[in-house]
Amino acid sequence: MNKCLCLLSFITLLATVGAICFIVYTASTGKSESWKIISRNEWAARQPKGREHIHGPVEYVVVHHSYIPDVCNTTDACKASMRSMQDFHMDDHGWDDIGYNFAVGADGNVYVGRGFGVVGAHAPRYNNKSIGLLLIGNFMEKLPPKPMMEVAQKFIAYAVEHDHVVVNYTLYGHRQVRDTECPGTAFFAQLKFWPHWRPI
Ligand SMILES: *[C@@H]1O[C@H](CO)[C@@H](O)[C@H](O)[C@H]1NC(C)=O
Ligand SMILES: *[C@@H]1O[C@H](CO)[C@@H](O)[C@H](O)[C@H]1NC(C)=O
Numbered sequence: 434m435n436k437c438l439c440l441l442s443f444i445t446l447l448a449t450v451g452a453i454c455f456i457v458y459t460a461s462t463g464k465s466e467s468w469k470i471i472s473r474n475e476w477a478a479r480q481p482k483g484r485e486h487i488h489g490p491v492e493y494v495v496v497h498h499s500y501i502p503d504v505c506n507t508t509d510a511c512k513a514s515m516r517s518m519q520d521f522h523m524d525d526h527g528w529d530d531i532g533y534n535f536a537v538g539a540d541g542n543v544y545v546g547r548g549f550g551v552v553g554a555h556a557p558r559y560n561n562k563s564i565g566l567l568l569i570g571n572f573m574e575k576l577p578p579k580p581m582m583e584v585a586q587k588f589i590a591y592a593v594e595h596d597h598v599v600v601n602y603t604l605y606g607h608r609q610v611r612d613t614e615c616p617g618t619a620f621f622a623q624l625k626f627w628p629h630w631r632p633i
């Protein structure tokens with residue numbers, strides 16, 4: 434075989450190995466990061482009437498279900514759910530904005546409510562030291578779909594990584610801090626096995 438052909442085969446081999454490595458790498462890591470944060474603009478949020486800020490990372494994550502609306506399976510349906518909850522909270526409750534800091538949809542995305550560093554209206558006494566994380570749906574008798582629960586857990590890890598939540602945070606279901614059935618009986622039974630869940 435001449436030198437030139439040999440070099441060419443070698444380069445082809447290197448390129449093939451490289452491509453395989455890349456595919457394996459994306460399959461193992463890329464897929465797990467496939468959830469997106471959907472901004473307020475994207476779901477056509479109204480302007481908040483007011484905002485109070487939180488400085489530094491918070492110590493608690495308080496988990497909710499919406500009860501109404503039930504699960505939204507598509508991004509368009511989840512955007513509409515966000516708008517309907519915001520209307521209800523602002524017009525019927527008279528609050529400044531949608532009550533929660535973030536919401537997870539069964540479409541596998543995370544929707545910005547009040548966002549990070551903003552006091553919510555989701556759990557009295559905890560609003561100024563927690564993130565209110567909603568899983569959109571009624572989870573009294575059914576669990577949130579598994580991928581949706583995985584996105585919720587990844588989002589909490591992301592919030593810790595980005596210093597919005599302390600490393601040794603405490604995770605509560607809403608019913609632990611208030612007389613309510615939220616986040617649903619079926620879901621709460623499962624939430625007790627999530628990292629950082631603690632009895633009160
Ligand atoms: C969403 O998907 C689930 C199955 O994952 C189904 O049970 C439910 O009825 C769907 N909801 C809507 C509103 O289509
Ligand atoms: C939250 O609000 C309560 C009551 O107003 C106050 O006592 C507490 O110091 C506040 N906590 C934080 C972290 O700002």
Ligand SMILES: *[C@@H]1O[C@H](CO)[C@@H](O)[C@H](O)[C@H]1NC(C)=O
Pocket residue numbers: 492601
């Ligand atoms: C965990 O958080 C508490 C406050 O909630 C703090 O007092 C404590 O030092 C922290 N422990 C560690 C190991 O970071």
Ligand SMILES: [Zn+2]
Pocket residue numbers: 496497498555607613615616
């Ligand atoms: Zn709740």
